[in-house]
Amino acid sequence: xxxxxxTGVDGIERCTCTxxxxxxxxxxxxxxxxxxRVIRNMIRASALDIDLFxxxxxxxxxxxxALGVVMIANALAAVGSWIGYENTAGExxxxxIRQWIGIGGFPIPTEGGVVAVVGLGIxxxxxxxxxxxxxxxxxxxxxxxxxxxxxxxxxxxGFAQAPRVIGLxxxxxPVAAVWVLVASVVAIREGLDxxxxxxxxxxxxxxxxxxxxxxxxxVVLSALV
Numbered sequence: 001x002x003x004x005x006x007t008g009v010d011g012i013e014r015c016t017c018t019x020x021x022x023x024x025x026x027x028x029x030x031x032x033x034x035x036x037r038v039i040r041n042m043i044r045a046s047a048l049d050i051d052l053f054x055x056x057x058x059x060x061x062x063x064x065x066a067l068g069v070v071m072i073a074n075a076l077a078a079v080g081s082w083i084g085y086e087n088t089a090g091e092x093x094x095x096x097i098r099q100w101i102g103i104g105g106f107p108i109p110t111e112g113g114v115v116a117v118v119g120l121g122i123x124x125x126x127x128x129x130x131x132x133x134x135x136x137x138x139x140x141x142x143x144x145x146x147x148x149x150x151x152x153x154x155x156x157x158g159f160a161q162a163p164r165v166i167g168l169x170x171x172x173x174p175v176a177a178v179w180v181l182v183a184s185v186v187a188i189r190e191g192l193d194x195x196x197x198x199x200x201x202x203x204x205x206x207x208x209x210x211x212x213x214x215x216x217x218x219v220v221l222s223a224l225v
Contacts, residue, residue: 075121
């Protein structure tokens with residue numbers, strides 16, 4: 001970004017820039033970079049900023065930011081799961097509870113260390129994100145008469161994953177999961193353009209479908225192994 005100073009006809013010096021970022025925006029130059037913009041939007045999503053979710057809904061180009069949020073947040077949460085598993089006796093119990101109710105927790109491979117855990121965490125998160133978007137889009141439009149498409153739901157629900165970053169701290173995974181669920185309700189409400197009550201119904205329906213798929217997958221994998 002190029003920043004300079006120009007003098008207007010009124011004799012007052014003003015800051016100018018040529019990257020599309022406004023000098024009047026209450027931010028620092030660093031926020032204009034892609035990575036910093038993602039971080040800023042993650043903070044806004046975690047704060048349940050309605051404007052952020054509405055912007056994501058209307059902006060197809062933000063799909064890559066949404067994907068980045070899913071990967072970053074769940075990678076950090078996976079590291080937290082690994083730290084807890086390696087150093088805390090009760091982590092296996094917490095993982096069993098979280099996996100049973102479908103709100104977080106990552107498979108802890110016996111080999112490969114933190115790299116394997118993060119890889120599996122990101123993979124399962126991306127798959128879950130796509131399934132969650134598809135089910136909420138279907139339930140929200142068919143049962144609750146909302147208006148959306150798959151791209152919109154992917155974007156808003158991707159940003160709703162932002163609070164999962166606190167899962168980096170062992171044992172905060174359940175707290176992060178609840179926070180994500182609340183953010184998801186806001187995201188669904190804004191993405192489908194209907195009431196909070198219908199958003200809650202859609203979230204519950206999508207969650208039940210996701211749990212059923214998880215359980216079915218576990219049964220199939222157990223049978224194969």
